[in-house]
Amino acid sequence: MNPSKADASLEVPPLLRVHKDGALERIAGTQVVPSGFDPQTGVLSKDKVFKPETGLSVRLYRLNKESSGHEKLPIVIYFHGGAFCVSSVFDPDYHKSLNTLVAEANIILISVNYRLAPEHPLPTAYEDCWAGLKCLNSQVAGNHDVEPWLKDKGDFERVYLVGDGAGANIAHHLAMRARNNSDFNLVKLAGIGLVNPYFWGEKPIGVEVTDPIRKAMVDKWWNFVYPCDKGCDDLLIHPFVDGAPSFANLACHKILVIVAEKDILRDRGKHYYENLVNSEWKGTADIFEIEGEDHAFHIFDPDCQKAKSLIKRLASFINQ
Template sequence: MYDSYLHKLTSEANVITVSINYRLAPEHLIPACYDDSWAVMNWAAQGTEPWLKIHANFSRVFLAGDSAGANIAHNLMVRASEESHFVASLVGMALIDPYFGNAHRSMLSELKCSKILVCTAGKDFLRDRAWTYYEALKKSGWKGELGIKEIEGEGHVFHLFNQTSEKAKVYKDGSIKKYRKHDFAPPSDNPITGVRSKDIVVVPENNVTVRLYLPKITQNDDKKFPLLVYFHGGGFVIESAFSTYYHSYLHSLAAEANVLIVSVEYRLAPEHKIPACYDDSWDAMKWVSQQANSQQETEPWLKNHADFSRVFLSGDSAGANIAHNMMMRASVDEDKLGDGLKLVGMALVHPYFGNNEPDRIWSYCCPENPKTDDPRFNPAAHPSLLSKLVCSKILICTGGVDFIRDRGWTYYESLKKCGWKGEVELKETEGEEHVFHLVKPTCERAKVLMKWLADFFQRSS
């Protein structure tokens, strides 16, 4: 995410960028992040690194950051203002969606730089912090030039998560490229919840892999669990079933909902354009079906503990789109999954669907059909297909300030009107943004969202 963003910012702004990888909490508590960043500041100011020595103008130095990074940028500017031995000339500071508490005017008035730009977003849950900082600076007696710019209708650091947004051009411009490499969390056993996980390659040719999550069982326990097939989000271009976000989240979901989970790792764009993600996900679905229908030796966790008469599909963002398309394909190609697999319901969290407006992510990922009336992307435009969904229960979850909140509501309304005979419900988390439950998994609203999902899987089975 940051590598691509800073590549583009460097090109657009024509600056040399030094990006700091500082230690993180909770392993390294504050002030570790500040100390590390200050050490890099002093290293850069020495000008011994060849690129910096030859090409950096140390009379024009700026600090910048977003969210907690903006907090760090501010604190480094304060420290540089207090310590006279810092040799570089700090001209300005750009703070994007800054994460602050309450500002101290006496410290603000002494800031060494002469120019500060504060950027905030209209639906950012920290919006008031940016405005408070701005107002405090104006009243502090600081003598520099101060500006603030607000992007209407956008959430916290939207320019990183929604890099194709036209509004992100306030910060930088450029075509879509791969902008985030996920970290890797290995399968593991959770000693607290008792949930176990493991990986299985189901299609070696395309490296289609699934990660299984088995809820706590006792020795010789033959208990059967509802089976949940889960598709991760990421706009078809980022994230992974094996990232820390999803590994942690699905461990918790398996424990809370008491479901056996099959999490699908599919190929991503731009290296593999659509329909690769759908094809890989369908291959995973067929593999699950084979476990249900085969009389031969099958995967032991599924054979012994999966209730194939209670199967759910779920996903978030683009993963919710994939879940819908898998349910749709199963509805028209039901015989390909066999009689041993019964698809009961579907839970779509912050679903990424299209509408009548052009969508640059979709057109980039699916050049074969970039139009937004593609039924895979805009199911609401095809009510006759929606009416054929084979499952009987659907839960849609939206975020109150999600930038694609309307897509979930449109899907919900279309389901009610299309003639589909099942039960659909929509639950909205007020004041929360797109996939907030992954970024803030321990917050109360994330816990409520997980409870909604757990209740849905248990009630519907």
């Protein structure tokens, strides 16, 4: 047996383990890569702290070329995945994927480095990402360390929230919170893009019924990052639970849901889409399924043809 495993009091595979002495060992999402110029895509990135008291930061991306005339570019605020407990904006896989998205879509992208559970239990991640939206709002007002990339080329009338996995979950909840909220009233939220969204529930649906082992694994992920009385029927992970607020509260007019055929979360993404289009929300929604692939495949293998198709679909959604 691996000595590290033998010393573990809790494992949350394949993400992390907690040792008997309380030490936390992350198995995935620990590598980091610096910002800078990427010669393969022509994208430039830089890191910026936006909340010094907590150390919250973002990584900003844009093409390293001047756009024509006074053209303004869509602004995408991106939330990375990792089940709320692993990865960061400095992860090489995310960095490469986002360079590709920025090059394809010609956007300004802000990737938010929210704090992770269990050191920072939920709902910390949501609050950190909301702080990022408030910071963007203050950019328009010109009262918070105005970022030149945003001031010169950012289109505050075309702001998108995009994320994968846990990040897609965050994007949904922030879009619900943004409607009629004075902390986010100077920009226009045009849409949200949810890639392999991390929604769940106690009662299995779809493929979860025939795959109880993976169902139990995802149950364990959620109960680790947010142990609460409602378990996987908490509103944060189950947006259709009894008593959930109406989707009419979504502060955007279009939504794209992307799922992968082999992903244990696939049917939850489809369930989200079906509930959305049958709700009181008045926007337009679309769903796109990638055949033969599993969760976050486009992050781990961004050069494969299906990952390129996913990025092109997301870029098209942003630029419609």
